[in-house]
Amino acid sequence: MARKPGSRSDITGPRIRAAARHLFARHGFAAVSMRQIAAEVGVQAGALYLYTPDKETMLVDLLRDHMDELIAAWDAAEPSADPVERLEAFVRFHIAFNLDHAEAVFLSYMELRNLGPENFAVIEGLRRDYENRLEAILRAGQDAGHFAVPDTKLATLAIIAMLNGVNTWYREGGRLGRAAIGDIYWDMARKAVAA
Amino acid sequence: MARKPGSRSDITGPRIRAAARHLFARHGFAAVSMRQIAAEVGVQAGALYLYTPDKETMLVDLLRDHMDELIAAWDAAEPSADPVERLEAFVRFHIAFNLDHAEAVFLSYMELRNLGPENFAVIEGLRRDYENRLEAILRAGQDAGHFAVPDTKLATLAIIAMLNGVNTWYREGGRLGRAAIGDIYWDMARKAVAA
DNA sequence: AGAGTATCTGAACGCCCGTTCAATACAATC
């Protein structure tokens, strides 16, 4: 046997990425073998190397694509210029996006330590880019007198950490729907930075 | 060679636990081999099995001991009966304890997925015990009219997630000392749940 | 129909894994 009927790289490629993302998120990067990923896709391990030079590159590509998508989605949202409304939009956006990309979010926070220094720096830089967008909102609101935070950078990190927490407990079909969760977290975030 | 000079189980045991905690936190449970842990301690891999039946038990013992210590430390603190003062004490306690046990905290959040179902349930139960202590504070403050949270359980999880965030960026000798960090997070937490 | 290219297999490479265990050197006790 060799090439399989119906095989096409633009089908197999995404399937490999999805399988890797799923398995890495579920069991951890180090605990998942190339053979397991291949089995999930239905190919032999050797075939993976048509799509990635090595295992670590597979991970860093997943992380970078996720961070790029996150930043692009927020930039595309283009909410109101008012800092308070912007903050509300950010809170709701962040929760919704993270719930829609739970596996990639999990990976982005858990598997950074499996990256070499240069790959680590790339992902860390993208994360900072995203954080800076929230920090700019807080600073603008502070300057306009709507917010009063003791430390802008810490408030940024505190809000993001708080919002990220949703992913650890949210289950589809649970007590609260996504809209209700957005309402609740917006209430807490708003008050936390209120003047 | 066999038994080594000066060898005693009450010395080697803690050294093995410390090495495992350190290496698991740094590289991840699955990425660390028994031989690496043994090398860090200065023994052969086989010697580890005098101290643990297997690798997973090593991890779950670390996690359970950490959670037990966390809960015992908070219960020993016995702060004021006033909900607002209790919440302030909790915020400062949680940050301080987590910074003092950064590796174990990291493990407790990252490596649960490497546990079998029964071990997972044990650690998850201890975590819930701890969360319930904060939830009780919030409920008491709510009943007394000092707090106004839209959802007590979510407020509990939101505050803990926010406080846990400190561990991801804190570095010894950084811009802010621990006391200042406690002040800043207490300010935000207080306002987030304020009536 | 035939050539060329894209896709995948299957076997192999050297290496490391978690775990077991008989042998053995030291410590503790008397």
Added chain:
DNA sequence: GATTGTATTGAACGGGCGTTCAGATACTCT
């Protein structure tokens, strides 16, 4: 100083790891 119990080695077990590559099959284009 002899004896008993404790702590450890070092080798071995079967198996899985990431990665490479020659060969084989399926599509695509002319």
